[in-house]
Amino acid sequence: MDNLKLAKASSYVCYNPKDPVILRLDQTGDGSLEPITVPERFHQVQLSFPEMIAFKYKTRGEESRDENAIYEEPLNKPWISVTYKEYYQMCRRTARAFIFLGLESTHAVGIIGFNSPEWFYSNFGAIFAGGISTGIYTTNDPDSCLHILNDCVVDIIVVENRLQLLKILKIQDELPSLKAIIQYKGSLKQEAGEYRFKIYSWYDFIKLSSKVNDDELDKIINTLRANMCCTLLYTSGTTGTPKGVMISHDNITWTARQVAKMIKYRVCEEILLSYLPLGHVAAQIVDIYLLMDTANTLYFAHPDVYKGTIVKYLQQVRPTLFVGVPRVYEKIAEKMQEIHHRMTGAKKVITDWARIIGSDGSIALMKGKPLPCFSCLAKVLVFNKVRKALGLDRCTYFVSTGAALSHQTLTYLNSFNIPVMEVYGLNECSGPCTINHPGPGHNWAGSAGLPLIGTHVRISSHYDEFPGELCMSGRNVFMGYINKEKETNEAFNKDGWFKTGDYGKLERTETGGPFVFIKGRIRELIILSGGESVVPDDIENAIKEELKDFISNVMIVGNKKRFLAVLLAIKTEMDEANKPTDIFTPLAKAWLDSVLSPNNNITTLNVLLKSKPVELDNAIQNAINKVNEKHCEKSVYIQKWVFVPRDFSLAGGELGPTLKLRRPVVLKRYSQIIDFIYQDGNTTRSSKSISKRSS
Structure with a gap:
């Protein structure tokens, strides 16, 4: 292949996907590495390791008769392997088929489906063919899909199954540039009506590649430049309309190299499970690009x-x-706690003893000090067995990303020698901004980690209205928001640093640093009517920690009000559609029984909200009082609290695709309850009457 050089550019940012940008190259060090495009890097890897297994997937089970259901796939079905040579060649075939279907330069291929080889093939195929890959969350409704697909000028859409296909067909008349849809799972049924585009099965689509030769594809690949856009990552929309974050070839290839270097990711030796949604930047950078x-x-x-x-x-x-969002680790910890609570006798005594050793050991490792006595014995008797039971016996690096992990979950897992380390990242920074990773001086519990090697971090208090905003500069910083000049310009301060929108600080610890500490989103800052400012994240996490067995989700309210109040969601089981039910989780029920009595008649959330006893009122209020004393100034004490009638969930819309709290949705959904909280001027009124209102 030709040596790929940079395209001429006049600015570090753009809002048109056709425009290249000036790369933020340093004179020396990691920021000065030679730029390379995605196709060229992939070509190098598959030449060096053609027979290495790139990925494995299960053979497909029988499709359900219910077209909206997920087909069943027994775990005992065999794995099918794909080598890097086969992977690369299939990406090229996919690109040639896209070219035949009329994919235009810098137009988009939208991909909506669960993680699969076809998702990866479509992603690289779009990039190889000179288009832009655009991942869409499977949970998006038709209107959300429409916004994204029109925003990026989609030529081709790849869908997983009929369920996703029907979403697109509902909005087809509003997609003027659409030329084809490819469905890669399930049988393709003949649709009634006529369409200006064709609908293909994956098999029929791939056959189209024979109509375009390799020379034609190579001509397109050789026109690509490292400072051109190749991928769009849409923001989750937790604070507004999703924006398309334009990511360049260099953003991807440089960031992947730096992550691998920083975490000492070994070549041809690592194994990963792909399950996080590929519309999210963490899944893309780790599953697709770090892997490659x-x-x-x-x-x-x-x-x-x-x-x-x-x-x-x-x-x-x-x-x-293992990479997970905080809710995944919370679920793992909850299951471990349920088993732990059922233990009795010598087994419980040994486990509790080992947890003390584990907690001390995690701190020792973080500080580079010798492990406590009997650490090896605790490992043999307890820790190795726990890890094996979880399938994590070979795991050397546990990553939490997407939001802050609660202190109580972190410390609980640490006590079992599962040292979860937080990584802070954004779409606009091609994924990771700061990383905790194993080794003294590289990890500090509660921090977001150290800046990615070759990037620059500072806390800005000069160019921004709100002092303490974390700002970034480096080759991982995005090109701009597609078709949004105003928003792109507003995302950078006067000297070109990207404003993350997060309130943070830099601090040195006893092991080194400076480590980055994130205090919360500036847009989520609550300003009381008296002018007091409150960052809700820390208080919310403190409440969750005090009520860890009973409360699942917490949200502080009170913007422009006289005082703070809090919405509390009780832990309940999820149904088959991942919607919250009325049934308490075992941990929640056990906690409730400990507050009341084992023989109480409260068996469901609905019954609780109707009959909430005084003992529960007092237990919740005591927890809130503790949080007020430890985490709040008196002027911003939480003065009221209320239970919401169901837990927050992805299916319910209160949580985003990465399980972050969607505050605007919660505020709108529970506006009547919130209004009721503030309608009485007496701020000391019993929260019992408020709680009953929530039912």
């Missing part, structure tokens, strides 16, 4: 992984790296 850059092996989970089978997949795959 280091020639490692990935296993695809099945969509039912979100219904509680993740441990079964982990037991089969036994990954060396």
